[in-house]
Amino acid sequence: MKKEFSVVGKPVIRQDGIEKVTGKSKFADDLVFPDMLFGVMIRTDHTHAIVKSVDYSKLDTNKFVIVNADDIPGSKKVGAIVKDQPVFCNEKIVTPGDVVAMLVGEDLNELRKAAKSVKVNCEELPVLSDPLKALDENAMLIHPELGSNKIVHYPLRKGDVDKGFGESEYILEEEYSTPLIEHAYIEPECVTAFIEPNGGIKIIGSIQNPHTTRRVVASVLNYPLAKVRVVQAELGGSFGGKDDTMNILSARAAVAALKTGSPVKIKYGREESILESYKRHPYFMKYKVGFNSDGKIKAMKIDITADGGAYASLSPYVTWRSVVQATGPYEIENVHTDVTAVYTNNPYTGAMRGFGSPQPIFAQESIMDEIAIRLNKTPVEIRKINGFKSGSFTASGHKLRDHDVNLFSVLERASDESDFEAKWNENQNGKSFDLFKRFAEKSIFSSEELLVKDDEFCDENIWKNGIGLALSFRGCSLGAEGIDAAAAYFSLQTDGSAYLLSGLAENGQGLRTTFSIIAAEELGISVNDIYYLEQDTGIIADSGPTVASRSTLMGGGAVKNAAEQVRKRLEIIFREKFNLDEKEEIKFANHVVSDYLGKVKIPFKKLVTLASSKGVGLSSVGWYKGPDVYWEEKTGQGEAYFTYAYGCQVAEIKVNIITGEVYIDKITAVHDAGKIINLLGAEGQVYGGVTQGAGYGLWETVDKVEGKIRDLNFDQYLIPTCKDVGDIKPIFIEGEEKYGPWGAKSLGEPTLELGAAAIANAVRNAVGQRHRNLPINLEELILSRKLSPEDLKRGSAV
Amino acid sequence: MKIDLEFTLNGKNVSIETEPGKRLLDLLRKDFKLTGTKEGCSIGECGACTILLDKLAVNSCLILAGQINGSDIITIEGINEADVLHTLQQKFLEHGAVQCGFCTPGMIISAYALLLEKPDPSYEDILNALEGNLCRCTGYKQIISAVQDSAKEMMQD
Numbered sequence: 025m026k027k028e029f030s031v032v033g034k035p036v037i038r039q040d041g042i043e044k045v046t047g048k049s050k051f052a053d054d055l056v057f058p059d060m061l062f063g064v065m066i067r068t069d070h071t072h073a074i075v076k077s078v079d080y081s082k083l084d085t086n087k088f089v090i091v092n093a094d095d096i097p098g099s100k101k102v103g104a105i106v107k108d109q110p111v112f113c114n115e116k117i118v119t120p121g122d123v124v125a126m127l128v129g130e131d132l133n134e135l136r137k138a139a140k141s142v143k144v145n146c147e148e149l150p151v152l153s154d155p156l157k158a159l160d161e162n163a164m165l166i167h168p169e170l171g172s173n174k175i176v177h178y179p180l181r182k183g184d185v186d187k188g189f190g191e192s193e194y195i196l197e198e199e200y201s202t203p204l205i206e207h208a209y210i211e212p213e214c215v216t217a218f219i220e221p222n223g224g225i226k227i228i229g230s231i232q233n234p235h236t237t238r239r240v241v242a243s244v245l246n247y248p249l250a251k252v253r254v255v256q257a258e259l260g261g262s263f264g265g266k267d268d269t270m271n272i273l274s275a276r277a278a279v280a281a282l283k284t285g286s287p288v289k290i291k292y293g294r295e296e297s298i299l300e301s302y303k304r305h306p307y308f309m310k311y312k313v314g315f316n317s318d319g320k321i322k323a324m325k326i327d328i329t330a331d332g333g334a335y336a337s338l339s340p341y342v343t344w345r346s347v348v349q350a351t352g353p354y355e356i357e358n359v360h361t362d363v364t365a366v367y368t369n370n371p372y373t374g375a376m377r378g379f380g381s382p383q384p385i386f387a388q389e390s391i392m393d394e395i396a397i398r399l400n401k402t403p404v405e406i407r408k409i410n411g412f413k414s415g416s417f418t419a420s421g422h423k424l425r426d427h428d429v430n431l432f433s434v435l436e437r438a439s440d441e442s443d444f445e446a447k448w449n450e451n452q453n454g455k456s457f458d459l460f461k462r463f464a465e466k467s468i469f470s471s472e473e474l475l476v477k478d479d480e481f482c483d484e485n486i487w488k489n490g491i492g493l494a495l496s497f498r499g500c501s502l503g504a505e506g507i508d509a510a511a512a513y514f515s516l517q518t519d520g521s522a523y524l525l526s527g528l529a530e531n532g533q534g535l536r537t538t539f540s541i542i543a544a545e546e547l548g549i550s551v552n553d554i555y556y557l558e559q560d561t562g563i564i565a566d567s568g569p570t571v572a573s574r575s576t577l578m579g580g581g582a583v584k585n586a587a588e589q590v591r592k593r594l595e596i597i598f599r600e601k602f603n604l605d606e607k608e609e610i611k612f613a614n615h616v617v618s619d620y621l622g623k624v625k626i627p628f629k630k631l632v633t634l635a636s637s638k639g640v641g642l643s644s645v646g647w648y649k650g651p652d653v654y655w656e657e658k659t660g661q662g663e664a665y666f667t668y669a670y671g672c673q674v675a676e677i678k679v680n681i682i683t684g685e686v687y688i689d690k691i692t693a694v695h696d697a698g699k700i701i702n703l704l705g706a707e708g709q710v711y712g713g714v715t716q717g718a719g720y721g722l723w724e725t726v727d728k729v730e731g732k733i734r735d736l737n738f739d740q741y742l743i744p745t746c747k748d749v750g751d752i753k754p755i756f757i758e759g760e761e762k763y764g765p766w767g768a769k770s771l772g773e774p775t776l777e778l779g780a781a782a783i784a785n786a787v788r789n790a791v792g793q794r795h796r797n798l799p800i801n802l803e804e805l806i807l808s809r810k811l812s813p814e815d816l817k818r819g820s821a822v
Numbered sequence: 823m824k825i826d827l828e829f830t831l832n833g834k835n836v837s838i839e840t841e842p843g844k845r846l847l848d849l850l851r852k853d854f855k856l857t858g859t860k861e862g863c864s865i866g867e868c869g870a871c872t873i874l875l876d877k878l879a880v881n882s883c884l885i886l887a888g889q890i891n892g893s894d895i896i897t898i899e900g901i902n903e904a905d906v907l908h909t910l911q912q913k914f915l916e917h918g919a920v921q922c923g924f925c926t927p928g929m930i931i932s933a934y935a936l937l938l939e940k941p942d943p944s945y946e947d948i949l950n951a952l953e954g955n956l957c958r959c960t961g962y963k964q965i966i967s968a969v970q971d972s973a974k975e976m977m978q979d
Contacts, residue, residue, distance in 0.1 A: 037915045044923030045911035047858015047898035051924060054857035208958050210862045210870055211924040260860070260924030261958050294863040532922025532959050704918030704964075711961030712921065738867035738956060746952045746962035 030613050031545045032766065035704045039536040039556050040258070052214035052230040052257035057287040060216065063091065063280050064135040065123045065296070066142050071153075071731035072164075072369045073117045073146035078124060082141040087134070091280045092125035098246030102272065104236070106175070106336035108167050109268070109372075111244055111275050117146065118166050119334035119369055120732045121300035128280045128288055151369045151730045155331035156308060158366035166334060166367040173367040175332045176340040178347040180361040180660025182419055185314075188323025188358030192314025196394060200309045200387040200796045202780075203725035204331070206735075207304075207376055208743045211260020212297040213269060217241075217277035218287035224251040225281065227274045231256050232266035232531055234559055235566040240271035241278050252278075256559035262531040263716070264375035264571060268337050269301040295736040302337050303726060304376040305330040305365070307346075307383035311391050319399055319409040323358040324419075326350050328384065330365040330373070337374030339365040341505045345380035348664045351419040352388035353431050353497035354410040359419045361660065369731040375571060377713070381498060381777040382720060386798060389494040389781035393788060402448060403785065404439050407495055408432065418497075421661040428759030430670045430696040435495055437755060438672040438694040447491045447676070451789045486682050490790025493674045494781035499665025500770040501574035504655035510567035510578040513557070514543055514586035515643035518636045520615070520629040522549070524586075525557040527567025528579035533772060534705035535575045539583045541701050542765050546587035547594075548612030549628060565645070573669075573770035576701060578648055580765040586646025593642070597635045598626065651763070667763055671695040671774040673714065675782035679790045684805035686722055686787060690751040691779065697771035698761040710754035710775045717779020719744045722799050727812055734816050827891050832856075832900025842888030847871045849887050850897060858898035858927045862956070869955030872928035873897050879935035879951070898927035901934055909979075910934060910972045917968035921959030929955045933969045943973055 043049040066078075080090060093100050093114040101107045113122040124144050129135045152164045158173040166173055189195060215229025225245065231237050234254040242252045254274070259266065273290050280288040292300070307330050314323040328346060332339040347363040396406035412418070414429040439445065502508045512526040524543050530536045536556040544551045557563070567579065595610050598617055602624040604610075609620040618625035626634075636642060655662040674692040679685070693710050700706045723742045727734040735741035761767035780798055787805070788794050795804055803811045828837045831854065838853055850856045850873065859882055862870035866881040873882045874896035902908040910930050913919070920926050929952065936943055936951035943951070948969050957965065 035916075035918070038918075038920055040923070041915040041920055042907070042911075044920050044926050045898075045907065045914050045930060046902060047856070047927045049923055050857070051860070053861070054851075208956075209922070209924075210868055210956060210958055211860070211922070212862065259922060261922040263958070293861075294865070294868075532924075534921060708918045708921055708960055708964060711963040712959045713961070715961030716958070737865055738863050739865060743956060743958060744961075745954075745956065746966060747949050749961065752961060752963055 027766070029545060030548065031541050031551060033700050033703055036537060036541055036551050036702060038534060039540050039551070040530070049258040051211055051260050052228065053291050055216060055228060055257060057216060057218060060287045060289055061128050061130055061284055062132045062135055063126045063128050063277060063288050063290040064132070064139045066125045066127065066139050066144065067123055068117050068144045068146055070117050070146050070148060071120050071151045072149040074149065075113065075115055075117060075124060076145040076147055079143040079145065083138055087129055088138050089128040089284055090125055091128055091276070091283055095279050095283050096244055099243040102240050102244065102275065103336055104268065104338055105340050108170065109272065109335040111272055119371055121371060126276055126280060128284055153368055153370055153731050155329055155366050155368050158368055166369060175336045175365040175367055176343060177362065177364045178344055178660060179658070180347050180359060180419060182421060182661065183358035185323045185325050185358045185360040189314040192322045193316045194398065195312065195314050196391065197312045198391055198394065198796060200311070200390060202307045202383045202386055202798045204306045204371065204373065204728070205304045205720060205724045206298055206726055206741055207263045207265030207301070208741065209261030209263060209265055212294055213266065213273055213292040213301065214290065215270060215274050215277050216287055216289040217274060217281040219281055219285065220253065224253055225278050226253045226255065227278060228255040228257055229270060229274060230259050230266055231270045231274065232259065232262040232529060233569040234529060234561050235527065236267060236569055237271045237274050238561045241275050244275040245278055245282065253560065253562040256529050259531050263377040264379065265301060267569065268374055294738065298736045298741065299733060302372045302374040304378070305332065305339070305342060305373040305383065309384065309387040311387050313391055313395065315395055317399060319401055319406050321354060321356050321410050324351050324356050326361040328363040330363065331368055331370055332365040333368055333370040333372030335372040337372055339373065342375065342380040344505060345499065346384050347660055348420050348499060349381055349497070350384040350388065352385065352392070353412045353495055353670065355412055355416040356419065361419065370728060371733060377716065378773050378777045379572065381496070381773065382780060385494060385496050385777050386781045386784060390784055390794065390796065393492070393785045394794065402445050403493055404435065404445055407435055411435065412497060420664050422663045424668065427667050427761045428696070430757055430759040431495065431497060433757050434670050434672040434694045434696055437757060438493060438674045438692050441753070441755065442491065442674040442676065442692045444491060444493060444674055448789055451489055451491060486680055487678045488681055488790040489678050490786035491674065491676050492782045492785025492789050493672060494778040494785065495672045496774065496778055497668045497670050498770060498774050498777065500667050500669055501572050501577055501650055501665065502568065503665035504653045504662065508568065508578060508650035510582040510648050511565035512539070512579065512582035512586040512646040513564055514583065514590060514646060516590050516632060518633060520549065520632050521553050521555065523557055524554050524583065525564050526579040526583055527564045528575045529559050529570040531570055533575065534702055534708065535579065537705055538576055538702040539579060542580050542583045543587040546584060546591055547628070548617065549615055573772040573774070576768045577764040577770060578650060580701065580768055581648030582646040584646070584765040585648055586644045589644035589646065590642055593640050594631055594635055597638060597640060598631060601634065667761060667769055669695070669697055669770045669774050671778055673778040673782045675779065675786040677783060677786040677790065679787060679805065681791060684802035686783065686800060686805065688718055688749045688783065690753065691782070692753045692755065693775060694755045694757060695771060695774055696757040696759040697774065698764060698769035699758050699767040700756050701765065701768050706756065706771055707754050709771050711752050713772065713775025714752050714779050715744050715749050716776050718749050718783065720798060721780030721783035723801060725799055729814065729816055732816055734813055825888060827887060829890050829892060830894040832896055840887050842886060844887040845883055846885040846887060846890060847882040850882060856897050856899050860924055860927060862924065869928045869932065870925050872931045872955060874931055874935055877935065877938055879932045898931060909976050913968040913972040917964045917971065919960060919964040919968040925955055925957040929957065929965055933972070937973055937976060941973065941977055
């Protein structure tokens, strides 16, 4: 029988909404503490250098306290997987964001001036900025103690690619690249550390993963985990970005708090945030595909190099997702994939929404369209010939079953909704590109033919329409990256109100609301009856990080489990009272508890009071553990994730072939995220993810010169404004799924990973030219290359 | 050097002795403890610090204390009566226009300034009013519809 929901899937106002619209929410920098000091960083002008000495002679040491590596009682280096990142770089600088030491004092402005008076004497080393040269025999080693610039290499081998290419009628080889990009959460990093009355240390800040931060701070202080308490302030956006950076800032603040005995706040401005925080990996991707005239892909060989920058961070996990998903949602008999992440002196890269998927999706979806065009098929046709169905095997040999493999459903729905094939064919066939071709084929400075006549400047000649789509499957949650389990605390009060908390953190995505909906649904109460508690490692169990679009699935599972435990206890009391046997189904809805037919009923509050008077425990800790997954490192084979989400986005654009501007008229986003719990939140994820995808496709890139970042603020690093993207249409297909709360799975990242690829395909459809290097900005479109600045001057590039 | 300032803040007359070169943003957040106004970029690009200065939406990171004597300033804390949300605040909630909430105060103030000037704004007017406020979470769509809906409702009132 299909369950009727009373709260799930309905529009619900955010749990934290009133505080946010009235300005009452307390973000990390809104918190002040008595006798609070500030910490300001000391850096160098170098990208790669040995630190010879630090000259503090001009510093007023009565006013400022110096905090450096000598003050660290525990681990001097940290890192999620490889402990390669010093909290303070007292020996060597490997990237411009590196911090040598920190000054602590009362006045932030004075501190900033004082930090400039400190001279760091360095011996420069050669800079390695090209990741494709990182593994050369004579390459400079970024971390000589590790013996190589290789962070990680994942092979995936399925079938026999040589045989597959031998059997192919056509072979296509293409190279693609994607840029370094910034999370650009609007709230810059901020954290305060202070000593607690019980002798422990407390951290409160803009922290994405409080339990991860706790682990890092405890290792740096050499404290037991329980002696460190990390509390999350209201978080002003993260998108994967407030993890490693915040762990290190928290550790610095904690060391300084111990040294000074006062609360120490570290607060970054935008420049410092962009300078030091990690970013999304640039990928350099070679794809070789063998296929036949019937459209069937016989073999795919992929070689990907990811620029990990100066520190490993989460590169080994990011690139692992890439190796699992790099062939896209297509069943291919013979696959040979290598993904390698390398060290360079560039800003380091780690987790960012998408997490190793937006890059290969851009390449794989571009090449799918190229195959279609060569075979005179449509993008929809080529994907249907090769796409996953129930029972298909992925590249890692995972047979897709036990859930709705809704790849065709999302593809067909997106295609129908946008009238895709008719529009695509019309753009593909019916237009002339004389003007554009003249620009593209001739040098601007040498040909008079480029002079455009008046009557050629009409809208029809200048604006070309294009439509493109991109399709993906995405492994839900962590997969074989690590242990996948989450906790929740649910405590019903005697008046029917309740406390709720999960070990996963509210990063703005709306998790408090989603979890409250789940608990409210379970007990037939209203979301307003639930008070969501503050995220505090002291009161809730480590539930793994808030990443991988796993909150609703894993945390939601834990919340449901916690509420279910209490519900079952209430059911026993209800049965006792009305002499019902165990088989009788009991309904909790609209603050009333009844038997299924409604013959006997009692208000929820009364039942709670009754249970409480009988000594029934009304609190519970829920736990949800994902099913086991498996991965064979040497061959890249295994059931990598326990389930998958499917999505398809169609981009309708127009290209100004004179200026190279691309305007997005509409994006239709169809996602199977399983059961939708929080409708407004889910739609918000789509709008936000699509817009970030558009930024990735068209504008965003962190330009750097010898590892030094040029775009340090929003005057140069361009994220989409409200004017930049036209319509966005979210459509949900709710496939059946046995895991997660009522079958809810992942949405946040699928919404982001498809946009750039769909836009690139739409541009191809509009102008007949393939752009293989993101972003497709003005110069890429007109000149098919990037105009990277050669210096760090602000303002327009010359 | 310090100067004496008198101005109206969220409907109340206030006075303070402060440095003329202090940013209005710092004056509001630190001296008046109005932390609803946020700092996102410090160079007038992101709009998180938007406040209403004599009925105009401005970036308070670019205004100095010495410029505001005698003016009328409204921050996010000043647009609603106690316990009753302003229509814009209510509509932002109903439309799901809030995610992390860091850009929200600035965004609401920009919309507030727009509706003061143009109670019946066109879609273009709304985009023009909000283009200086960056949001990385929402993709703006629910924000735009919240402003449209607010205008409609406020016109009826």
